[in-house]
Amino acid sequence: MHIVVCIKQVPDSAQIRVHPVTNTIMRQGVPTIINPYDLFALEEALRLKDRLGASVTALCMGPPTASESLRKALTFGADRAVLLTDRYFAGSDTLATSYALSMALTKIGEEFGTPEIVFTGKQTIDGDTAQVGPGIASRLKLNQLTYISKIVVTDLEAGRITVERRAETGTQVLATKLPVLITMLEATNEMRRGTIAQALEAARAEIITWNAADVGIEDLTRCGLRGSPTIVKKVFAPTARSEAAEMIAAEGTMDAKARAVVDAIFGRAPGVEDDLTARALHHYV
Amino acid sequence: MADAAKPAPAKGGRANTKRELPEHFKAYKHVWVAVEIEHGAVHSVSFELLGEGRKLADKRGVDLAAVVMGDDREALGKAAQDCFEYGADCVYIACDPALKHYRNETSTQVLTDIVNTYQPEILLLGATNLGRDLAGSVATTLKTGLTADSTELAIDEDGSLAATRPTFGGSLLCTIFTLNFRPQMATVRPRVMAMPEREEGRTGRIVEFTPNIAEDDVVTKVLDFIADRDSDTAALPYADVVVAGGRGLGSVENFQLVKELAQVLGAEYGGSRPLVQKGWITSDRQIGQTGKTIRPRLYIAAGISGAIQHRVGVEGADLILAINTDPRAPIFEFAHLGIVADAVTLLPALTQAFARRLRVTRMAS
Numbered sequence: 186m187h188i189v190v191c192i193k194q195v196p197d198s199a200q201i202r203v204h205p206v207t208n209t210i211m212r213q214g215v216p217t218i219i220n221p222y223d224l225f226a227l228e229e230a231l232r233l234k235d236r237l238g239a240s241v242t243a244l245c246m247g248p249p250t251a252s253e254s255l256r257k258a259l260t261f262g263a264d265r266a267v268l269l270t271d272r273y274f275a276g277s278d279t280l281a282t283s284y285a286l287s288m289a290l291t292k293i294g295e296e297f298g299t300p301e302i303v304f305t306g307k308q309t310i311d312g313d314t315a316q317v318g319p320g321i322a323s324r325l326k327l328n329q330l331t332y333i334s335k336i337v338v339t340d341l342e343a344g345r346i347t348v349e350r351r352a353e354t355g356t357q358v359l360a361t362k363l364p365v366l367i368t369m370l371e372a373t374n375e376m377r378r379g380t381i382a383q384a385l386e387a388a389r390a391e392i393i394t395w396n397a398a399d400v401g402i403e404d405l406t407r408c409g410l411r412g413s414p415t416i417v418k419k420v421f422a423p424t425a426r427s428e429a430a431e432m433i434a435a436e437g438t439m440d441a442k443a444r445a446v447v448d449a450i451f452g453r454a455p456g457v458e459d460d461l462t463a464r465a466l467h468h469y470v
Numbered sequence: 471m472a473d474a475a476k477p478a479p480a481k482g483g484r485a486n487t488k489r490e491l492p493e494h495f496k497a498y499k500h501v502w503v504a505v506e507i508e509h510g511a512v513h514s515v516s517f518e519l520l521g522e523g524r525k526l527a528d529k530r531g532v533d534l535a536a537v538v539m540g541d542d543r544e545a546l547g548k549a550a551q552d553c554f555e556y557g558a559d560c561v562y563i564a565c566d567p568a569l570k571h572y573r574n575e576t577s578t579q580v581l582t583d584i585v586n587t588y589q590p591e592i593l594l595l596g597a598t599n600l601g602r603d604l605a606g607s608v609a610t611t612l613k614t615g616l617t618a619d620s621t622e623l624a625i626d627e628d629g630s631l632a633a634t635r636p637t638f639g640g641s642l643l644c645t646i647f648t649l650n651f652r653p654q655m656a657t658v659r660p661r662v663m664a665m666p667e668r669e670e671g672r673t674g675r676i677v678e679f680t681p682n683i684a685e686d687d688v689v690t691k692v693l694d695f696i697a698d699r700d701s702d703t704a705a706l707p708y709a710d711v712v713v714a715g716g717r718g719l720g721s722v723e724n725f726q727l728v729k730e731l732a733q734v735l736g737a738e739y740g741g742s743r744p745l746v747q748k749g750w751i752t753s754d755r756q757i758g759q760t761g762k763t764i765r766p767r768l769y770i771a772a773g774i775s776g777a778i779q780h781r782v783g784v785e786g787a788d789l790i791l792a793i794n795t796d797p798r799a800p801i802f803e804f805a806h807l808g809i810v811a812d813a814v815t816l817l818p819a820l821t822q823a824f825a826r827r828l829r830v831t832r833m834a835s
Contacts, residue, residue, distance in 0.1 A: 221747075283610060311638065313760055314618035319574075319606025328690055329574045331603045347693065353508055353598055357571070358694035371753060414615035414651040420637065420644045423778060425803035430792065432802075433809040442811060443819035446791065447827050449807050450768065454789050457768050460710065462828055464736050 640779020718773020
C-alpha cells in the first residue's frame with residue numbers, strides 16, 4: 186500500500202506579531218512548524234504502515250525552506266519526502282493550491298505507485314480554511330472522507346475502507362472504496378517520537394524537489410496569484426468599539442471588587458438577573 | 471478561500487484591476503443559501519444565513535433562494551416553509567432516496583447541478599463540518615472562489631461579494647473578493663450572524679429539482695449514525711451566559727474556578743485557543759474563530775487577552791465583562807465592562823458574590 190500525507194509548513198501562530206503601525210506581519214524570527222493538524226494525519230498513516238505494511242510519502246508545497254518540515258516527517262517515520270516548490274506558486278489560494286498538489290500527487294503515483302490513501306490535516310492553523318483536502322479529492326476523483334476520527338477497517342484486498350466521521354450531532358460510520366482522501370480530526374492519536382536511527386537517516390535523506398514543470402504543469406495561469414479566483418483586497422486590524430469599556434475601579438478587598446462587578450453587570454443587564462433568579466428558584470422547588 | 475496566509479497583493483497589482491466579468495457569468499443572478507438538514511432538522515445556521523442573505527439580496531435588488539436536499543418530502547416541505555418564513559423568496563427542493571443522509575458524493579453532485587442549471591450570483595453555506603465538506607467540493611468542481619469562515623458579508627453595487635474573515639492565525643482581518651468567477655461562495659460559522667425575525671405565514675415559490683443520482687451508483691454508504699450522548703457542548707453556542715478562561719489562569723487546576731462560576735450562574739463554560747493547545751480543555755469548548763462562536767446575553771472572559779480570533783467569536787455577546795491583569799490587553803477594546811485584576815483571586819470572590827446576590831434576590835421576590 187502507498188500512502189501520501191500532505192503537510193504544510195506554517196508559522197508558529199502563537200508567536201506571530203503584527204506591526205502596530207503598518208499592520209503587516211512581522212515574519213522575521215517567527216519559527217516555522219509542521220501544521221499541527223497535519224501531525225494527526227501523518228501519525229495515522231504511520232499506524233497503518235505499522236499494521237498493514239505501507240510506504241508513506243510526505244508531500245509539501247512551499248518555499249525551499251519547507252524542506253525542514255519534510256525532514257521532520259522523515260524522522261517520524263515517513264519513507265519518502267517530496268517538496269513542490271516554484272515561484273509561480275506564490276500567492277496561491279486554495280483552488281490553485283489543490284491544483285498544484287493534485288498534479289504532484291499524479292506524478293507521485295506515476296513514479297512510486299498510485300496511493301490508496303491521501304491524508305491531510307483537517308485544516309491549517311494559518312489559513313484555517315479546510316478547503317485544500319476537499320479540493321484535492323474533487324480534482325483526483327478520490328472518495329472524500331473529512332473529519333475522520335477513526336479508521337475502523339482497511340481491507341486492501343477488497344479495496345474498501347470503513348471509517349468514523351465527526352458530524353454535527355454525532356458520529357457517521359461510512360464505508361467506501363479506495364482510493365480515498367482522508368482529512369484527519371485533531372486529538373485522534375498522538376504523534377510518536379522518531380528513533381535516533383530515523384533522525385540520522387533523515388538528516389542524510391534526499392528531499393525530492395519538483396517545480397511546476399516537473400509535475401507536468403504547462404499552463405502557469407492556473408498557478409499562484411493568477412490561478413486564484415479569490416483576491417485579498419484589504420488586510421486590516423479591527424477597530425476598537427466606539428465606546429470604551431467601563432472600567433470597574435473598586436477599592437478594598439477582593440470581595441468588595443467582586444460585589445462591584447456583580448452590581449455593574451446587573452446594572453447593565455437587569456433582565457439577566459431576573460432570569461438567573463428565576464432559574465435559581467426553579468432549582469430549589 | 472484563500473489561503474489566508476498569502477500576503478496582500480501589492481498596490482497596482484492584479485488585486486486592483488477589475489476585469490470585465492466574462493460573458494457567460496453575466497446571467498448569474500440572485501443570492502442562495504444551501505440549507506443544512508441532518509436527520510430531518512434544519513441547522514439554525516441556515517436561518518442565520520437567510521437573514522444575512524436577505525440583506526444582500528435587498529441591496530442588490532434580487533431574490534433570495536434556498537436549496538433543500540433530502541429524502542423525506544414532508545420534511546423538505548416543512549423546511550421550505552421555514553425558509554420562506556426566514557426570508558427566502560424561492561426554495562429549490564431536491565428529493566431522492568439517495569439524499570437520506572448527507573454524503574459528499576451525492577450532495578456535491580446535486581448542488582453543483584442545481585447551481586449550473588439556475589446560476590446564482592452568490593452561494594452561502596454554514597461553516598459546519600457538513601458545510602465545509604460540501605463547499606470545498608462544490609467550489610472546486612465549479613472552479614470558483616470560496617471564502618471560509620466569513621465574519622462579515624457585504625455587496626458592492628456591481629454585485630461583488632466582499633467577504634471579511636480573520637487571517638494570519640486570527641491576528642488580522644482581510645476582505646476577500648471573487649471578481650471574475652460565479653457563483654461567489656462563502657461559508658459562515660454558526661452564531662456569527664444573528665437569527666432573523668420569523669415572519670409567520672410568509673410564502674414563496676417552490677421549484678422541484680429532479681436529482682440525477684441513483685443509490686446503486688453511489689460508492690460511499692452510511693453504515694450507522696451514533697448520536698452524541700453528551701449534548702452539553704452543543705449548548706455552548708446557544709447559551710445565555712458563558713464563562714471562559716484563558717492563559718491568564720496560569721494552570722489547569724485554576725480552570726476549575728471558571729467551572730465553579732459557570733455552575734453558580736447556570737452558564738456554559740469554555741476557553742481560548744491556547745488552552746486547547748495546552749490540553750486544559752477539549753476543542754469543542756474552544757471559543758473563537760476556529761472554535762465556537764457565541765452570542766450570549768452575558769459573557770465573562772477571565773484571563774483572556776482578546777486576540778482577534780477570539781474577538782470574532784464573542785462579539786455578538788450583549789454584555790462582555792473582561793478580567794485581566796494587563797490594562798492594555800486588547801480585550802478591553804471590545805469589552806463593555808472591564809476590571810484590572812488577577813482572575814485567579816477574583817473568580818472565587820465573584821462566584822461567592824453572585825451566589826449571595828442571587829439568593830438574596832430570590833428571598834426578596
